Structure formats: structure tokens, C-alpha cells
Amino acid sequence: MPRPRSLTPDRIxxxxxxxxxxxxxxxxxxxAVAAELAMSAMALYRYIDDRGELERLVVERVLDGIDVxxxxxxxxWAARVTLLLRRMRAAVAAHPAVAPLVPVHRHRSAAVLRWTETVLGLLTEAGLTGERRVLALRALLGYLLGAIQLEHLGPLAGAGTAALAELAPQAYPHLADTARTARHIDPDAEFDGGLALLLRGLTAPPD
Structure with a gap:
């Protein structure tokens, strides 16, 4: 039986x-999603196959508006790459609970594929090709997704950093001092600063 057309993927x-x-x-x-749509869970399965498909739709919804x-x-080139990563960060930050789903479904997201193609173009312009381009892209993705989750979901966010700052300096001198400093760094400055270090490393001459 064909699926009714009254419920679109975007509405789901x-x-x-x-x-x-x-x-x-x-x-x-x-x-819960079915209840939000005022229908039964069994009825929702007439439109989507499983939770994985639902997660993919959510990721696409969150990221589809990114300017790629x-x-x-x-x-x-480094400033241009920074702008692209900021765009992705801002889109996910608007719905931080979705952050863990992005790494899982990024390969199936048309929005992420378009964004990645643009980033790869900039890396190519910077002279990164072959294996170095692969490593550069994965390093950037790892930094971006990790930074988003640390900022919104990780134990170092908010109260976690404050707790680390109170550790006994005799036992954890570097960790306690670093946490005390981190409490005064704006999240945007932290993100941009770490990214700047990474981007400088990407174009450093290979050993």
C-alpha cells in the first residue's frame, strides 16, 4: 500500500x-515523535522505516540551512575555512542535543556533503592534496564535532570546568591552573583559537 502524502519528511x-x-x-x-504528530507510533512507520531514518531526517533538517x-x-584560505566551520558550528549549536547524531549520519546528509565539498576545495587551493588533504579534512571534522560536543554536552562545560578549577593544586597543578584560565575564555574565542592552531599546523612543512 503506498504511503499517504499528507505527512512530508520535513514535517516529520x-x-x-x-x-x-x-x-x-x-x-x-x-x-514521542508520533505523539507530537498526533498519531500512533505504528502509523508513523507508514512514513519512515526506522529510528535511523528519523535521525537522518533530523540531521538534514538542522544542517540544511547552512550556507555552503x-x-x-x-x-x-584559513579565514575562509574558519567561516565554513563557524557556519556548521552555529547550525548545530542552535539544537545542541542533536550534536551526537551528526557524526553518525554526516555521510548521508546532502547538506554535509555540499559543505565538505566546499571545504575540500579550499584545502586544495591551499596546496593540500592526496593523503595530506584526507588528514586535513578529518582533523577539521574531528575538531569541529568534538568542540561542539565539549561546549554543549561534555563534562568540561560549565560546572565541569568550575569543578576542575577547584582541584588540589598539589595533585593536579597543570589541570587546575588550566581550568581556572578556561573559565575566563569566551566559547567563540576558544573555538577560533583552537582552530587557528590547527590550521597553522595543516600547512606546516611535513617532517
């Missing part, structure tokens, strides 16, 4: 995102 994704924003991933169930066009070519 919107309902799922509402559930995640409100209840987090722990409350993200097929039943290359930034101003007059800017240095």
Missing part, C-alpha cells in the same frame, strides 16, 4: 526536532 523532521529540543535524546522515541557557498575569495 520538524516534529522530531521539537521532541529533541524539549526532551533531549533520552526522550527521543518513535512514540565559498566565502569571499579575497580572504586568506
Amino acid at each position: 523532521a520538524s516534529a522530531a526536532l521539537t521532541v529533541i529540543d524539549r526532551d533531549g535524546l533520552t526522550g527521543f522515541t518513535m512514540r 557557498s565559498p566565502p569571499d575569495p579575497k580572504l586568506p
